[in-house]
Amino acid sequence: MSQQSSYYPELAKEIEAPEGPLGVLLPGLGAVATTFIAGSLLLKKGLAKPYGSLTQMQRIRLGKRTNPKFPLIKDFVPLAKLKDFIFAGWDIYKDNCYETALKSGVLPQNQIAKISKELAGIHPLSAVFDKKYVRNLDGSNIKKFKTKMDAAQELIKDIENFKKKNNLKRAVMVWCGSTEVYMTPLKVHETLESFEQGLKKNSPEIAPSMIYAYASLMTKTPYANGAPNLCLDIPALTELSKKQKVPIAGKDFKTGQTLMKTIVAPGLKARMLGLDGWFSTNILGNRDGEVLDDPGSFKSKEVSKASVLDAILEPELYPELYKEIYHKIRIEYYPPRGDAKEGWDNIDIFGWCGLPMQIKINFLCRDSILAAPVVLDLVLFLDLAQRAGLSGIQEWLSFYFKSPMSRPDLKPEHDLFIQHLKLQNTLRILMGEEVLDHSGLDYYESKEAAIKATGK
Amino acid sequence: MSQQSSYYPELAKEIEAPEGPLGVLLPGLGAVATTFIAGSLLLKKGLAKPYGSLTQMQRIRLGKRTNPKFPLIKDFVPLAKLKDFIFAGWDIYKDNCYETALKSGVLPQNQIAKISKELAGIHPLSAVFDKKYVRNLDGSNIKKFKTKMDAAQELIKDIENFKKKNNLKRAVMVWCGSTEVYMTPLKVHETLESFEQGLKKNSPEIAPSMIYAYASLMTKTPYANGAPNLCLDIPALTELSKKQKVPIAGKDFKTGQTLMKTIVAPGLKARMLGLDGWFSTNILGNRDGEVLDDPGSFKSKEVSKASVLDAILEPELYPELYKEIYHKIRIEYYPPRGDAKEGWDNIDIFGWCGLPMQIKINFLCRDSILAAPVVLDLVLFLDLAQRAGLSGIQEWLSFYFKSPMSRPDLKPEHDLFIQHLKLQNTLRILMGEEVLDHSGLDYYESKEAAIKATGK
């Protein structure tokens, strides 16, 4: 057949080999970060499996359905190895990672015990922090600085010291810190120049997470934003990422309830089932829950979570089905739940002749367990992207985020399945392989096909 | 840019215009069929909306994200119009469609009242039925015949009379009848010849649904199989469909719980979350529930439903994640639920370092409401396929079925999102439009892209 078609040869890349150690920099060494680190250490020792991680476990189909190959992603694209990871991080508490892993209660004690020494050796650097942006937290491991530009320079120095000390050529930074209060892009965020002015003048519009991102980009370190903070979503920093040729990605790790939402909503839409309302409540009992008990931080999270439905369901195209959705999201601090998290969703749909139906989803999940492999994949894919010469927003990593970044004139993609195909097809393109479009009519409409279709 | 690539010009088709009335033939005039007919009549009069139907409501993206068009599918491909439908059907009960619609209690009485006359005018033809294949039903509107071949000839006569009387050139048949006892393909099913011998010799391996399918294909009427019956899934009938140049599709309408399963399971797999077990129970109170209370019929349904998880999760590729799934399905007759249906799913998953999590889904749904628009779409798409010259198995209609048919040497596709993309890309191909592969790297890796990406 003639469609040599589904190739994008001009977009294939030469990718540098991932040689030498890779620095993994984590602002925020709480439950998510320590679960990620602990799991990575267990993996290195063969004491755990990397469930939840595409880079470690997923396979990618190459070739036709009649003769497919399914290599592991990690055998298909040149990724760094876990054994080459070197960890560092910042936190407002002085606990080392062993202490934090025990306190956060995510992994069982007997698992943590097996890597206690390594974990205990990771001490948080002092953090750039300001209670104005995260009102419900307090810590003592905090940098003192006069201007925010000074703070940025401190972080840059931290990064450079860490790289020098460990003889690193490459590093990736992933924000695992708390949710800051809600902010919108303002004048100071518009250009790199105005932003740097703001840093020097201590502009209140510049939050700590932005200072980390700035420091990351200035040191040519790829940066991923795991929280709903404004952070990277300002022209000043996307500009800087292009200028520095650094790939970036964000925002807000897609874990429990929103993960389910971006799984279920595309299904409803595919089947043209209408939606009257979607009520989501969450109960959670850890530091996250405490932070989100503050209305300012909650607003950031709420906005990040709320965009999902409209973006997937496209009420502008389907006003009869999705224009009047009542979407309500609640997050409730509930200490008995501990580090576990529980979502309850009530979904009111309607079908043929308008008849109503209901779906209830109760998700007993664990935030850190869902987030840790996301951190791992982002570290590896951002490092890959940098070696492939990609820079700026990496939309193909939308799969991992509640509120994905995209080119400003393009609508972000929230449908988990489109995100997944985008990720896999991007890998295929980078490696010069045929993309999948799942059309498949060619298996039926050709002479060979016709013969096979009868089963003879 | 250079990828004029994602086209399949050789597969584009010239499609005949859908002129004149279209016969809609329904074996089984129960809740599903009458809900479909009633809704179609309400739609004709502008008294209802076709929620749930892709052919009526869904839009299809054409062109790039920067300049997309979103025509309705029905404006994009040449479909028949609802106003041209003429209905007929067979049933073992003598109730006309008005009586059945009232009894089945799906649509509200005041809606049914608006089309009572039209519904009352549709009387079921006497059915080909044998209690051996559906043990919990009994009816009085049943054809008498000596051999199954005689029965087939009776049905062929019914179809021809109906077409002649209504001056029809085209018709489509969709099985809306009950679930028959479980059967597997045997010798008699192997060739058209052996099958026709079997008809003449009253082979017990030939169930009524196969006789309907045979009559349908012999009259060049496309046929869709809405139940988990073996029916079309035998070489004799797929061979006949190719010989007669008739498109076919099946099997088992994808409605409540399995619909949710094919939405959720792909999400878990995309994220590489492991699965320990999936327990599904269903309560339902209508004729369907009664039929499925018979272990023979339940077996057919169970097998149809069970294949879904393995096909989606591919334990052969992911033994660590999906090899040990304990998948249990129960269907319980529970009269208080009436025509409504309710699924409860418990899903035991595991993530990072093996930690367990649970998802519970409670779906308060209505089988007929979910199935009716599927019937509508199948009628229209099979008619389209026939006019486009397609014949045999229409894999691109997998989207609508619990247990989709495919070329014998290809694995059937169960992932709702791949099925959906396959359907839409098939339409694009038929019309000579570019397919979508959602890769999208071109929006970022080109000169224009680079400029836009900074938002300036």
Next chain:
Amino acid sequence: MSQQSSYYPELAKEIEAPEGPLGVLLPGLGAVATTFIAGSLLLKKGLAKPYGSLTQMQRIRLGKRTNPKFPLIKDFVPLAKLKDFIFAGWDIYKDNCYETALKSGVLPQNQIAKISKELAGIHPLSAVFDKKYVRNLDGSNIKKFKTKMDAAQELIKDIENFKKKNNLKRAVMVWCGSTEVYMTPLKVHETLESFEQGLKKNSPEIAPSMIYAYASLMTKTPYANGAPNLCLDIPALTELSKKQKVPIAGKDFKTGQTLMKTIVAPGLKARMLGLDGWFSTNILGNRDGEVLDDPGSFKSKEVSKASVLDAILEPELYPELYKEIYHKIRIEYYPPRGDAKEGWDNIDIFGWCGLPMQIKINFLCRDSILAAPVVLDLVLFLDLAQRAGLSGIQEWLSFYFKSPMSRPDLKPEHDLFIQHLKLQNTLRILMGEEVLDHSGLDYYESKEAAIKATGK
């Protein structure tokens, strides 16, 4: 045997016969009140059954288990008849009860149609209302007055006119209006004198519901408080009820989630299962939901609902089991739910050796359907109480309330089953019958018993 014991002959009462019509006065003619009225009218005509009503359907055991009698409560105690009810009410909207019943969407239209004339004839009197106490409502059917004492006099005149016009000797008032902002008893509420001073001086501490209660008591009309408003719970009004010899009861109808809570919590306690936390969320879409979207009104409701667990579980007696309960209650306005209401409860319990377990309850209920028979029973039992010479707080009616009133030095009883036994035993006492204590040892420890116990 000798225990003629379980009698309280001195507390038996002579009860006047319920002759003539009974006025039923309802401040607040919204969904609850009109559902109650509509149902009562349907009942009169034999078009509905009084499900949910003890006075109409429940039986009461008299005598020993070996020879029990089970008369209907309404045949056992001398209750007024439904046919003798004459309805009146106040509301801030001018809609008659037919219009309100249609709008509130509780009962099906075809049921309402059967009593449309009677409903349309009930027009709300203009209400005593002040937006300060119910911030999310606005209405136009409102009395103008200079002082709150004037308002009280207006209401008294309304009552007297109604009784005169309908030739009534007896009436009962049941508050079916909205939840007012949270208030606590202050100086002005302490004595009747200070309260009347407050009325004259327009004290802001006197809410409209108190003015209705005052008018009710002044006209010797028994009063029940169906909302969580402070209202009757002030010494001034309990004093007045004793002085006027009028029975009173309250507060806050026990309907959906709290009803379940007072059913389940006693079960946990009976079995000595510990409780870590109880998270309750509610979604509701009607006027009630709108009112409770105001934090002031929500506070009243929250306090009323929160007291339940502590009162039942007695952490002072069981500190190891119930001292550290995290009890969180949310009420969410969610318009797609309409008049229906839905509760989701997550209950974290622990048992033997401290092992945790969880209970989740999802209650798809209808507030007005649960409240209407409560209104009916309160009307009839308060009228009975008055005829029996009882006055002041009727603790035996605790069964109907989320936050029951009791003698100030006694702990209120929240356990539904104790409340139920209290109600039934009170009826037994009033009628001079033996009370039940369910001890039952006498059936085994006597000669006759010994013989029977072997089954011979």
Next chain:
Amino acid sequence: MSQQSSYYPELAKEIEAPEGPLGVLLPGLGAVATTFIAGSLLLKKGLAKPYGSLTQMQRIRLGKRTNPKFPLIKDFVPLAKLKDFIFAGWDIYKDNCYETALKSGVLPQNQIAKISKELAGIHPLSAVFDKKYVRNLDGSNIKKFKTKMDAAQELIKDIENFKKKNNLKRAVMVWCGSTEVYMTPLKVHETLESFEQGLKKNSPEIAPSMIYAYASLMTKTPYANGAPNLCLDIPALTELSKKQKVPIAGKDFKTGQTLMKTIVAPGLKARMLGLDGWFSTNILGNRDGEVLDDPGSFKSKEVSKASVLDAILEPELYPELYKEIYHKIRIEYYPPRGDAKEGWDNIDIFGWCGLPMQIKINFLCRDSILAAPVVLDLVLFLDLAQRAGLSGIQEWLSFYFKSPMSRPDLKPEHDLFIQHLKLQNTLRILMGEEVLDHSGLDYYESKEAAIKATGK
């Protein structure tokens, strides 16, 4: 006041003091029994709390509400002490209790470790077992015997040896073994004589559990039946219990789903809410689940569980509310659940004017955790009963059973709250204290009351 009334002085008992050690005999040393033993050992050492046990934690109100006392039950009635327990048991597997506790996975390993030595010292005696009665189990620790009477004599010898060896004067036996196939009382069960004949003649109608019960009663050991086996429910054995002056109780420990049912159903009935249907499904993954996968054993369990609703709701008294209940119970073996158990209940109720509502309950429970304290209480209360001179059926222990025993001419009581009151009032009676009837009118209708009611 005058009602010295609520006393039953003639039924008060002189109770022997619980001196010396108490033998605890357990046929069936599986998850329930070892969890009970392990917990008891932890309790002795102060390493656990006896949550779930009335004898250890519950208080009992004595006296009036104005001046109540709340002693612990164990301080109120003369119970044996945990420290005096000496354990023994029979099982078809040879694992000692330490091994079984580890395998069954109920208590955490680190808890079990603290009492490993004591647990390892308890070796099961060889069991009387016959696969015909429990088809899905096989074991090697089984007594060989010619007649069932020989088997009984073996057990009697076991008991006597145990008592002699440990110098015991008192012992209690609690059946913690598996569910046997469904049986109904037949001729052989009618008299002690026919039963003993049957033992000698190896009557197939005599199941192993009956042989244990016979041995227990012959040695004057009180016996409780924790499974739904017919066992004690035959005239021969109730007669024997009276003859030997031994208290007995049964049957089928009330744990997860049925416990919830006997909590919720009384609430619905108290409020006169109608019931259309109740669908209960259970998933469980341990030996219990395996045994109940056999239809014969399932039938026993089903019958035991099914009786609950009718007995509580009394359709004979309330045909309009409860006559047409569709009650369906399913138990599903689902290995991923392990020793945990999960119930899902769907309850279809109706209220005022017949409007339907739904309740869904999802109970994530642990069978052994709920059963263990029941075993403890039964041991202590049966020993108390024996010392108090009570014999035969102990109906006051109904509280602990799914299918409680009662005098043949009396209806058994299933309502958890009536059962609880019965238990507590029985204790009050035994000790000569006033019973509670919760009437409470006396607090309001007397001079003193009148004064207090105003709060002054």
